[in-house]
Amino acid sequence: MAMITVHCPECGSQNVVKNGKQSNGKPRFRCDNPDCKRRYFQTTYTHKGRQPEVKRQILEMTLNGAGIRDTSRVLGVGRNTITREIKKHRNLTGESSTSG
Ligand SMILES: [Zn+2]
Structure with missing residues (x-):
């Protein structure tokens, strides 16, 4: 199983923690950068x-x-x-x- 480096889409930090799944089954991540305005994100985007x-x-x-x-x-x-x-x-x- 390959490791995927996840970056926060807001600040670009790699200091992110996997944080369960959304209701649609997609993995959700949490950004641990204290300066980041965004707390939760997912790795797939529509745009x-x-x-x-x-x-x-x-x-x-x-x-x-x-x-x-x-x-x-x-x-x-x-x-x-x-x-x-x-x-x-x-x-x-x-x-x-x-x-x-
Ligand atoms: Zn961030």
């Missing part, structure tokens, strides 16, 4: 764009020259989500693009 890991991948792909369509297809997130993330960190890319 992939909300995951910090995905946001990081969006930026990485963008910095490596991938287009929005490529990033959208590879990561499985919407183009609007990608555009939003890029705009937030546009100073990192060093260029402004108006194409969509």
Whole structure:
């Protein structure tokens, strides 16, 4: 049985504790970071764009020259989500693009 490292979706901390199951059978976790606003979370999401890991991948792909369509297809997130993330960190890319 493989160990899966679980990160808190709010603060990214690995200091999380498994905390039983939800009524739908999915495992639930508790974040032990005292500075974290979020206490409980689960590892499955309906919106992939909300995951910090995905946001990081969006930026990485963008910095490596991938287009929005490529990033959208590879990561499985919407183009609007990608555009939003890029705009937030546009100073990192060093260029402004108006194409969509
Ligand atoms: Zn947390």
